[in-house]
Amino acid sequence: xxxxxxxxxxxxxxxxxxxxxxxxxxxxxxxxxxxxxxxxxxxxxxxxxxxxxxxxxxxxxxxxxxxxxxxxxxxxxxxxxxxxxxxxxxxxxxxxxxxxxxxxxxxxxxxxxxxxxxxxxxxxxxxxxxxxxxxxxxxxxxxxxxxxxxxxxxxxxxxxxxxxxxxxxxxxxxxxxxxxxxxxx
Numbered sequence: 362x363x364x365x366x367x368x369x370x371x372x373x374x375x376x377x378x379x380x381x382x383x384x385x386x387x388x389x390x391x392x393x394x395x396x397x398x399x400x401x402x403x404x405x406x407x408x409x410x411x412x413x414x415x416x417x418x419x420x421x422x423x424x425x426x427x428x429x430x431x432x433x434x435x436x437x438x439x440x441x442x443x444x445x446x447x448x449x450x451x452x453x454x455x456x457x458x459x460x461x462x463x464x465x466x467x468x469x470x471x472x473x474x475x476x477x478x479x480x481x482x483x484x485x486x487x488x489x490x491x492x493x494x495x496x497x498x499x500x501x502x503x504x505x506x507x508x509x510x511x512x513x514x515x516x517x518x519x520x521x522x523x524x525x526x527x528x529x530x531x532x533x534x535x536x537x538x539x540x541x542x543x544x545x546x
Contacts, residue, residue, distance in 0.1 A: 369404050369469060374544030376405065377467045380435055381413050381442035382546075388443045389457050397435050405435040410470035412500060412541075413441040415455070417462045423449040428473060428489065428498065428539070438467055468500050468541040476538045478529055483514045486538040490518045490529055497522025501541050 369377075380397065387395035411434060412426025423445035427437060442465070446455040455463065473489060481488060483504035490497055497518050504514040515536070516526035528534050 368542055369544075370402075371544075373402050373404055374467065374542070376402070377411075377435070377438050377469070378465050378544055378546055380438050381465045381467055382463075384439040384442040385415075385446040385455065385463070386460050389446065389455055389460060394443070395439065397439060401433070401435050406433045408432060409434045409437065410472075410539075411437045411441055412468040412470070413438060413445045414466040414468070414500075415442075415445050416464045416466070417459065419464075421451075422463060423452050423455070425449055426468065426470075426498075428470065434469065464546045466543060466545045468502070468543045471540045473537040473539045476536055478511070478515055478536055481511050481515065481536065481538055483509055483511055485540065487541055488514060488518045489537040489539070490515070490522050490524070490534060491537070492522070492524055492528060492531075492534040495522045495524050497524070500543075502543055 384395045387393060408430025410426065410428045410430060412424060414421070415423040425444040425448060426441050431437060470487070484501060487501040488499055497520070499514065499518045499521060509517065515529040519526055519528040529536055
């Protein structure tokens with residue numbers, strides 16, 4: 362995850378995936394939030410930013426997250442799973458008949474750090490680019506999935522923010538990096 366936190370165990374990651382799946386399925390079927398397990402490991406009670414990514418047949422079906430902690434990690438994953446399935450503006454809400462086909466991925470984020478473009482390592486770092494009211498985020502695994510070098514990764518993050526490619530080179534643009542511990546079904 363990063364220098365500021367102990368990595369989660371595979372068992373904790375498996376529990377996060379279970380929480381994500383149960384959360385979306387419960388919400389789609391009943392419109393209610395699922396109950397979290399009574400006994401959560403300590404790391405899942407800590408505050409971390411997290412993203413939940415949904416895929417069907419290795420195609421993106423939804424991805425929503427938060428960069429900073431707004432409560433315990435387990436709660437964040439529950440909320441981001443529901444949001445990824447229902448509030449990603451790129452997709453219609455997930456219907457009940459599609460639930461079984463969804464594969465879940467949970468990315469637990471380290472705190473963000475202000476950085477220079479030269480210090481961005483594609484595949485290791487995720488990037489947030491911010492300029493005025495515009496901001497965009499790409500997770501570390503996105504650069505790897507697309508085979509992007511540093512410049513391509515930064516350009517695509519700018520475009521995700523609604524900025525022109527190369528905006529990361531201009532004054533007034535802030536670059537932040539973070540790492541992610543990724544768990545996939």
